[in-house]
Amino acid sequence: MGWVYNQGVRIQWNRTSWFITTVQRLVFLLLGFSLASGGCGPVGQIQTTEMPPTASPTPIPSPTLSPTPNIIEGTVTIWHSWDETQRSILFRTISVFQSTYPQVQFDVLYVPALDLATRFEEAMSQGAGPTILIAPAQWGGRFYEQGFLVDFGNRNLDSITTLLNQAALETGVYYGKRLSVPITMNGVVLYRNKTILPTAAQTFEQMRAFATTATQAGTVGADLERSFFFSGGHLLGLGGLLLNAEGLPGFQQDDYRYALEWLDLLKAFEQVGVTEFNSDNDLRLFQEGRAGLIVEGSWNRYLLAGEVGPLNLAIDPWPTYKTGRLAGFVQSEGVFLTRQTLNEEDEISWLFLQSLFSPEALSNLGNVGLIPAIGTEQLVENGGVINIGDPFVTQSIVAFESGVAYPSLPEMEIVEKQMDVILRAVFFQGMNQRAAMQQAYERILADINAQRSSSTPSP
DSSP, X not given: OEEEEETTEEEEEOSSHHHHHHHHHHHHHHHHHHHHHHTOSOTTOOOOOOOOOOOOOOOOOOOOOOOOOOOOOEEEEEEEOOOHHHHHXXXXXXXXXXXXOTTEEEEEEEOOHHHHHHHHHHHHHTTOOOSEEEEXXXXXXXXXXXXXXXXXXXXXXXXXXXXXXXXXXXHTEETTEEOEEEEEEEEEEEEEETTTOOSOOSBHHHHHHHHHHHOBTTBBSOEEEOSHHHHHHHXXXXXXXXXXXXXXXXXXXXXXXXXXHHHHHHHHHHHHSEEESSOSHHHHHHHTXXXXXXXXXXXXXXXXXXXXXXXXXXXXXXXXXXXXXXXXXXXXXXXXXXXXXXXXXXXXXXXXXXXXXXXXXXXXXHTTTOOBOBOGGGBGGGTOSBOOOOHHHHHHHHHHTTOEEOOXXXXXXXXXXXXXXXXXXXXXXXXXXXXXXXXXXXXXXXXXXXHHHHSOOOO
């Protein structure tokens, strides 16, 4: 028997009830037929039966007993925020799973994305909640510190992780502990209007040349965003580091070598075209067909395709720059195991979680508008077995291959805030770049230490 909660509607299905009812009917029919046959002799006649001679009973050999099969049963409870089309993939995966494990039941609850974190915290605090949570990887640390999640510990994830994007995988790690496995991903990508720039740039020098050539009255070859969320990935793409394994600043490495190279790159954006800082002007120009390149979120791919035309839109791989490359942050939606799984005898939630990463399930996700968190080598066109018909999904997967993880650490809120302050000082006030990076390091370190000293220790 399985249960599905779908926006407050509880749907029940039972794979065995039809079979049992049918068998019962057959038994009753045969019994009735047997009784009718035994009572069809003429009424009033006495029938005598000659008894055969008594014979010695023949010993019946004892049958060889087969071991009792281990029946996997229990209930998997899943909370998620996928829309109606997307959660159809979840139900399809459940159906396939139940064909192998018919005794496993499912409770599936849709919660709007804006309410999911609050509802989850409330339920878990009261001893309720799901066994599996599908949610942004960034939530992992907060829920883990509250005791709501379990890490994957010594579970063997090799068969899953070999399928997945490396940057997306890193988003599921919190201070060395894997709290989630990425199932979908989003992030910062480079959009190109093919009517303005017919060819993708392989290098930064090509990007600059193509964009400057395309710039003319009313049209800019590129409009590039330089605020931290949209430009910070370039620092890691060049070989730099934001935070180390302990969550402390790491961009001071090699005497700020990569941090200074990153600032040089962002200054060089001015030679490519127009620049923005926390502005939607680039998005507006692109929608109007007046910008050749912009740096934007992958979540806007269908919006932009609708404005410039799907045949005119491309999501390009990031071009190289010196010994590194430009890069965008990658974030993921992860699958978490909650504290409720500690009570499971057969680890059925872990068993089901693995089925979410089958090639069929991942292909289906890509064909309903989600970007499965897979590596490019898994795509059919690259010799893999995952077939996705949406070109913007496959182009995003290719772009994220050279993307970098947005660390799922609480310190990133401090990093982003202070980096934006410093970047403004460099771009708009002419602050010395080395002094700016030194100041960023000192401020971020001080804020992290203050945050840690004031936080309540975990129970």
